[in-house]
Amino acid sequence: DVKVTQSSRYLVKRTGEKVFLECVQDMDHENMFWYRQDPGLGLRLIYFSYDVKMKEKGDIPEGYSVSREKKERFSLILESASTNQTSMYLCASSSGQGSYGYTFGSGTRLTVV
Amino acid sequence: QKEVEQNSGPLSVPEGAIASLNCTYSDRGSQSFFWYRQYSGKSPELIMFIYSNGDKEDGRFTAQLNKASQYVSLLIRDSQPSDSATYLCAVNRGRDDKIIFGKGTRLHILP
Numbered sequence: 001d002v003k004v005t006q007s008s009r010y011l012v013k014r015t016g017e018k019v020f021l022e023c024v025q026d027m028d029h030e031n032m033f034w035y036r037q038d039p040g041l042g043l044r045l046i047y048f049s050y051d052v053k054m055k056e057k058g059d060i061p062e063g064y065s066v067s068r069e070k071k072e073r074f075s076l077i078l079e080s081a082s083t084n085q086t087s088m089y090l091c092a093s094s095s096g097q098g099s100y101g102y103t104f105g106s107g108t109r110l111t112v113v
Numbered sequence: 114q115k116e117v118e119q120n121s122g123p124l125s126v127p128e129g130a131i132a133s134l135n136c137t138y139s140d141r142g143s144q145s146f147f148w149y150r151q152y153s154g155k156s157p158e159l160i161m162f163i164y165s166n167g168d169k170e171d172g173r174f175t176a177q178l179n180k181a182s183q184y185v186s187l188l189i190r191d192s193q194p195s196d197s198a199t200y201l202c203a204v205n206r207g208r209d210d211k212i213i214f215g216k217g218t219r220l221h222i223l224p
Contacts, residue, residue, distance in 0.1 A: 031210045040216070041216070042201075042214060042215065042216035042217065043157075043201070043214045045211070048211070050210070090156055090157075094210055094212075096210055100162070101145075101147045101149075101159045101162055101203070101212065102159070102212060103159070104156040104157050104158070105156060106155070106156050107155070107156045
């Protein structure tokens with residue numbers, strides 16, 4: 001069964017910490033995405049990548065960065081965590097062309113205290 | 114105008130009835146349309162996609178697309194309590210691989 005795996009299901013971090021969220025897919029997909037999901041705001045795109053070492057800003061990139069050193073792995077980095085970054089973070093991948101939809105990971109619920 | 118609009122609900126439907134979920138989109142050039150189901154605390158799961166005008170059926174689910182009206186719907190026949198979830202409509206505009214998601218409709222099936 002094809003999968004998108006996020007390294008942590010729940011995470012609690014302190015304000016100011018550097019936080020790494022890892023995502024690995026085993027489907028040989030070119031495209032990978034990071035979203036956050038908050039009640040009433042829906043899914044908001046943070047960053048995405050169409051290729052190794054390539055990244056593009058989504059709708060809300062402020063306070064985040066990403067890394068894609070290998071095709072299967074896409075990392076989201078919170079440089080200095082703040083309480084307003086408490087959220088559900090979802091990683092997704094796709095094979096390209098937008099025709100087949102995204103496969104999502106199980107999500108990481110991050111709480112910043 | 115929001116790119117993908119859905120009624121937030123909740124939509125309450127008796128068990129065994131047909132649940133009808135609706136979505137409109139603003140970009141007339143959109144090419145691919147998706148329905149995701151999301152249970153509380155879980156991640157979205159793709160349940161249907163449709164590319165052409167008309168109906169597409171898969172088990173108890175039917176997706177309907179009307180490009181002229183920029184309207185997508187999802188029908189769930191013989192609704193079950195396990196269908197209670199939030200349903201996200203999503204659209205690919207065809208220019209790249211980015212999918213635009215609606216905020217979702219909460220569906221509650223009444224036993």
